[in-house]
Amino acid sequence: MALKRRKKDLTFLEKIYIPEIAKGLALTFKNMLKPKFTMQYPEEKFIPPPSYRGRPVLVMEENGLERCVACGLCSRVCPPLAIEVQAAETDREKERYPIKFEINMLRCIFCGLCEEVCPEEAIVMSKDYELAFTNRKDALYGKDKLLTPVKQLQDRINFLRNYK
Amino acid sequence: MPKFILDGKEIEFEQGQTIIQAAKKSGITIPHFCWHESLSISGNCRVCLVEIEKMPKLAIACSTLAAEGMVVYSESDKALSARNAVMEFELINHPLDCPICDEAGECKLQDYAYSHGNGESRFNEEKAHKDKRVPLGPLVMFDGDRCISCSRCIRFCDEIAKESQLTFIKRGDRVTIVTYPGKQLDNPYSMNVTDICPVGALTSRDFRFKARVWELSSTKSICNGCSRGCNINLEVRNNQVLRLTPRQNDEVNSFWMCDHGRVNTYKFINAEDRVDSPYLRRKGALARSGWDEAFAAASSELKSYSKNEIAFIGSPYATCEDNFILSKFATQIIGTKHMDFIRHFNTSFGDNFLRQGDVTPNSFGAKAVGIFPGKGGLDLDGIIKAVKDGQIKAVYLMEDDMIAFNPELQEIFSKLDLFIVHATNFNKTTELADIVFPASTYAEKHGTIVNSDGRVQRLKPAVATFDVDRALEGMSLSRWDKFGTKFDSWAEGNKRDARSSWRILAGLSGAMGHKYKYGTAEEVFMDIAKSINAFSGLDYEVIGELGAKLKLDSVTKPVIA
Numbered sequence: 001m002a003l004k005r006r007k008k009d010l011t012f013l014e015k016i017y018i019p020e021i022a023k024g025l026a027l028t029f030k031n032m033l034k035p036k037f038t039m040q041y042p043e044e045k046f047i048p049p050p051s052y053r054g055r056p057v058l059v060m061e062e063n064g065l066e067r068c069v070a071c072g073l074c075s076r077v078c079p080p081l082a083i084e085v086q087a088a089e090t091d092r093e094k095e096r097y098p099i100k101f102e103i104n105m106l107r108c109i110f111c112g113l114c115e116e117v118c119p120e121e122a123i124v125m126s127k128d129y130e131l132a133f134t135n136r137k138d139a140l141y142g143k144d145k146l147l148t149p150v151k152q153l154q155d156r157i158n159f160l161r162n163y164k
Numbered sequence: 165m166p167k168f169i170l171d172g173k174e175i176e177f178e179q180g181q182t183i184i185q186a187a188k189k190s191g192i193t194i195p196h197f198c199w200h201e202s203l204s205i206s207g208n209c210r211v212c213l214v215e216i217e218k219m220p221k222l223a224i225a226c227s228t229l230a231a232e233g234m235v236v237y238s239e240s241d242k243a244l245s246a247r248n249a250v251m252e253f254e255l256i257n258h259p260l261d262c263p264i265c266d267e268a269g270e271c272k273l274q275d276y277a278y279s280h281g282n283g284e285s286r287f288n289e290e291k292a293h294k295d296k297r298v299p300l301g302p303l304v305m306f307d308g309d310r311c312i313s314c315s316r317c318i319r320f321c322d323e324i325a326k327e328s329q330l331t332f333i334k335r336g337d338r339v340t341i342v343t344y345p346g347k348q349l350d351n352p353y354s355m356n357v358t359d360i361c362p363v364g365a366l367t368s369r370d371f372r373f374k375a376r377v378w379e380l381s382s383t384k385s386i387c388n389g390c391s392r393g394c395n396i397n398l399e400v401r402n403n404q405v406l407r408l409t410p411r412q413n414d415e416v417n418s419f420w421m422c423d424h425g426r427v428n429t430y431k432f433i434n435a436e437d438r439v440d441s442p443y444l445r446r447k448g449a450l451a452r453s454g455w456d457e458a459f460a461a462a463s464s465e466l467k468s469y470s471k472n473e474i475a476f477i478g479s480p481y482a483t484c485e486d487n488f489i490l491s492k493f494a495t496q497i498i499g500t501k502h503m504d505f506i507r508h509f510n511t512s513f514g515d516n517f518l519r520q521g522d523v524t525p526n527s528f529g530a531k532a533v534g535i536f537p538g539k540g541g542l543d544l545d546g547i548i549k550a551v552k553d554g555q556i557k558a559v560y561l562m563e564d565d566m567i568a569f570n571p572e573l574q575e576i577f578s579k580l581d582l583f584i585v586h587a588t589n590f591n592k593t594t595e596l597a598d599i600v601f602p603a604s605t606y607a608e609k610h611g612t613i614v615n616s617d618g619r620v621q622r623l624k625p626a627v628a629t630f631d632v633d634r635a636l637e638g639m640s641l642s643r644w645d646k647f648g649t650k651f652d653s654w655a656e657g658n659k660r661d662a663r664s665s666w667r668i669l670a671g672l673s674g675a676m677g678h679k680y681k682y683g684t685a686e687e688v689f690m691d692i693a694k695s696i697n698a699f700s701g702l703d704y705e706v707i708g709e710l711g712a713k714l715k716l717d718s719v720t721k722p723v724i725a
């Protein structure tokens with residue numbers, strides 16, 4: 001196919017600009033009347049759906065204890081080695097618990113494999129995406145920051161039960 | 165040799181061998197729970213069922229004797245379906261405990277369930293419940309739910325430890341393990357049952373919940389608890405030794421090690437009181453110093469005494485390499501003849517199985533490489549007496565806490581004008597020392613030790629120091645070691661600025677104007693092999709993982725007092 005020669009000069013209508021301005025303004029006015037998507041973050045917060053993978057957290061039962069039994073499977077499966085678990089013995093029926101559970105949020109890639117492998121439904125992905133640090137130490141989340149009441153995680157847990 | 169056919173392969177066997185034994189010798193493992201190479205045959209788990217031509221029923225490979233021309237199938241449909249059925253039975257009452265069970269990762273039941281199980285249970289009823297967390301003895305914990313009643317632990321106590329302490333009680337699905345009334349599982353070898361228990365029913369109370377087994381790096385080494393020199397694995401995470409496990413060596417310890425060796429000989433490596441740099445005594449107290457400063461101080465101090473005022477004490481805890489260089493240093497650089505080492509005997513520790521009355525790992529080697537008084541020189545008693553009388557004014561002591569060993573020496577040795585010590589940990593002896601050099605422990609260096617039978621065996625570093633780097637030294641690496649950075653708290657652990665004693669001595673001799681040319685422990689050993697008859701023909705390669713015998717006629721075995 002012979003190539004169509006592109007025009008070198010503007011036509012008369014193009015030269016006077018007015019129709020183009022009118023076209024542009026028409027688009028602007030059309031969109032002004034449409035509903036808005038932009039959120040006024042951080043005044044306004046985005047609340048993600050249950051399928052969202054925010055930072056992993058530990059499930060805290062109503063009695064204030066973790067579900068985690070420190071089996072170390074999440075730590076083993078975690079591709080970037082973000083999780084460190086140290087087990088210890090307790091008198092509870094499940095005799096093992098994590099005396100230390102640390103996720104390095106600088107390493108975590110939010111893949112959700114820890115959640116997938118956990119035999120106790122003890123670690124799940126939350127809706128928290130606000131992670132900014134000014135030094136490496138702050139990025140180490142211990143049990144104090146990880147434990148989250150099961151109520152707040154219910155919709156993720158339901159989602160997992162349906163789709164995992 | 166007679167032969168039989170296993171899965172189409174010809175297997176040679178000796179008369180009287182069972183199918184499973186002969187197969188194992190040829191490198192084929194038939195699945196088994198209750199059979200153990202060095203225990204009697206029990207034949208109760210049935211997982212080793214195989215199909216044999218011309219036999220009406222399947223037979224268990226662990227108790228069926230191999231016979232000429234026998235045709236055996238361990239992977240036929242019939243054999244496999246039997247194995248699957250046995251696995252289904254085993255799993256009926258076995259709890260889903262893997263996440264909280266220490267055996268996970270090295271569990272036979274887990275492995276076979278993975279390779280032979282159906283992946284699903286048809287058993288909907290409630291599982292049987294038994295006692296969990298029962299301390300059977302001071303070092304072993306029992307979990308009744310997990311026991312698959314293979315009886316290995318019972319047979320171990322009866323046949324190997326020779327103290328009947330465990331037995332089955334009850335029948336059927338209520339059968340469980342208990343100690344005999346009034347007895348405990350407390351024989352000196354009790355923890356071996358935690359190794360041979362195919363599941364997590366018996367676990368070590370010392371290691372319980374400390375780590376997942378897949379997080380550990382494993383290094384082949386030798387126990388330093390006594391002169392038997394049991395072959396062991398040093399299992400390390402985050403640069404800390406977390407457990408020792410026995411390593412098979414039929415010439416030394418078979419599959420076993422004693423509880424003392426297992427729990428009491430590694431904790432000092434991780435301890436807080438490790439000497440972590442050279443120390444010099446300043447104004448009465450030991451103060452941290454740099455290496456060069458310490459070498460210079462030791463060198464100028466040593467030079468201020470005449471050679472007959474200096475005595476050297478080697479160590480049955482240190483390697484042959486360390487002792488060899490010490491003896492060279494004493495005779496060639498200082499020129500003294502006063503040299504010996506301290507024998508540590510505990511006759512009540514010895515028994516007629518593994519444990520030896522000589523509770524040091526290398527007294528044989530120390531003597532063989534030259535730690536003894538020269539002609540007219542003083543031996544240990546002579547040295548002590550001469551220190552008391554003030555004839556010996558300076559003592560150079562390598563890796564031995566002699567004051568704790570004999571508290572009477574405290575007063576005598578505080579008379580010394582100069583006391584130089586190599587120590588791994590601060591102790592009673594370093595309290596008296598003027599100069600302390602930080603010595604690497606047996607888990608932090610290359611070297612050789614000689615057991616009471618004259619067998620040379622190899623130590624390899626498992627814990628990194630400033631001197632041995634995990635990656636550069638080719639040490640065993642766990643996944644965490646491989647991918648950790650200096651920003652990960654779990655990656656490098658605590659590293660000490662310690663060196664092998666021979667390397668410290670080489671540094672000091674450099675400061676005294678006489679350089680030794682050894683770069684590695686292996687080069688020191690080459691020199692030992694060249695200059696000492698008993699070691700001739702040996703090198704690290706020949707010694708290998710299982711050790712090699714010294715030429716015994718050329719050294720006299722140290723007598724046990």
Ligand code: SF4
Nearest residue numbers: 078108109111112114
């Ligand atoms: S989400 Fe992925 S990367 Fe993050 S901790 Fe879990 S397994 Fe590790």
Ligand code: SF4
Nearest residue numbers: 068069071072074118
């Ligand atoms: S996989 Fe689950 S139970 Fe196991 S250590 Fe991780 S969070 Fe705890």
Ligand code: SF4
Nearest residue numbers: 311312314315317361
């Ligand atoms: S405790 Fe372990 S070794 Fe002993 S019978 Fe049970 S499964 Fe076998």
Ligand code: SF4
Nearest residue numbers: 387389390394422425
């Ligand atoms: S018998 Fe001796 S060498 Fe063997 S494990 Fe016990 S202490 Fe260690």
Ligand code: FES
Nearest residue numbers: 196198209210226
């Ligand atoms: S191994 Fe043969 S019956 Fe247990």
